Amino acid sequence: MKISELSRRSGVSIPTIKYYLRDGLLPPGRATAANQADYGEEHLRRLRLVRTLVGVRRLPVGAVKEILGAVTEQDGDLHQIFGIVTDARPVTQQQKQARERERQEAGEETGGVTDARELVAAMGWEVHSGTAAIRSLGEVLDALSDMDSGIDWRSLLPYARLADRISELDVQQMEGVSGVLELAERAVLVSVLLEPALLAMRRLAQEDKSARLFGGGSEEGEEE
Amino acid sequence: MKISELSRRSGVSIPTIKYYLRDGLLPPGRATAANQADYGEEHLRRLRLVRTLVGVRRLPVGAVKEILGAVTEQDGDLHQIFGIVTDARPVTQQQKQARERERQEAGEETGGVTDARELVAAMGWEVHSGTAAIRSLGEVLDALSDMDSGIDWRSLLPYARLADRISELDVQQMEGVSGVLELAERAVLVSVLLEPALLAMRRLAQEDKSARLFGGGSEEGEEE
DNA sequence: TGTGATGGATAGTAGTGCGATCCATTATCC
């Protein structure tokens, strides 16, 4: 398949495909001549996955590259794949620098991270301690404490128990998938793409619950 | 309080504060002269909230503006506040345009959105149908179907049930908060800031579960 | 044999989240 066909079948413009090729998001096609390359079905699948992660999940291109690169070289151990996918965080360069600064002036390990480790311990989760998720959770706990919200890691325990049950559903989604690449792709899909779906459902449920509890205040407004 | 004190107390640089003032993220201080304005404690709180949403939750500045603007003018009905917060989605201009195009070529209402409505109906959630959350969920369902993942809205029902229980926790977090602005701030905190915390906990639990199920493949690597 | 697509490279664009600088005005300290 030539690049024009790849473009037609995926709906992605040729310049964008070239950009992904340059950036290593898409492996180069099999070169048949100095100015000709051949792309296969797996390029199409990969391209669709990239578009999904960038377009729907809105991951930065760099993060998608990390995920896909790590996943395709570490093909074999499903747990490793989950770990890699789990560890890839969407942070831009600017934001990274800002984080650096904040971390430095906070003394390299904020109280929130310590609290996050306590929560992990309380839940009995066994994770390798360098996870980005712990830092991420730590940041939120720091912010909650800075804002005097009165919400601490203990108040998050009920949430953690539900998160635990969500993760059980997640690993169930891996059943019945055969190939190695298919498993990797499924792991990416389940752990990354379901994130916006989960948040969306939470928001829908929130609207429902808040209507039942505090609602009725002004109950017109079906118009958009 | 002068701008310099606001900067010192918040840890936010003066140019950044000026930028927020320009963009309407922060209400202007009470002008005492042509080149002097006075800021109060509520400016400090607001600034901290902005920094939390931009820095920790990584919302685009425009989205934060929408949320805060809507929340502070609609002070009164807690359900309205939840709805507003719920409806603000972080989308950049570029991405918006891309969405526009995709929606046009898909005929203005994708199958995923229809599926999303079915899921909402199956859960018995009562929401006004224009919600961004439905569109968001629809996009994910579209992507899952495009990728032939075999995951459809029915497979998401177990997730939806857990999301429902999460939302019950969310509304519980509103208890014991008194003032109107305090309630609004709490609603923002709970529904927006807890998002990264939820995702982080899900990832931690995923790592734990995947280790228990598929793990043991290569169990060294405590080093970071 | 020529026409148009291809790969590869370089440059340009729009949008975001600031930081830097300039300016006239004005609080403030001596």
Add this chain to the structure above:
DNA sequence: GGATAATGGATCGCACTACTATCCATCACA
């Protein structure tokens, strides 16, 4: 009361991201 320094307001610039556009020599294919 005069120097100093800070303030509000404005404009410019910068780094980064995700593309888009253009150019070019080369080559398939009709």
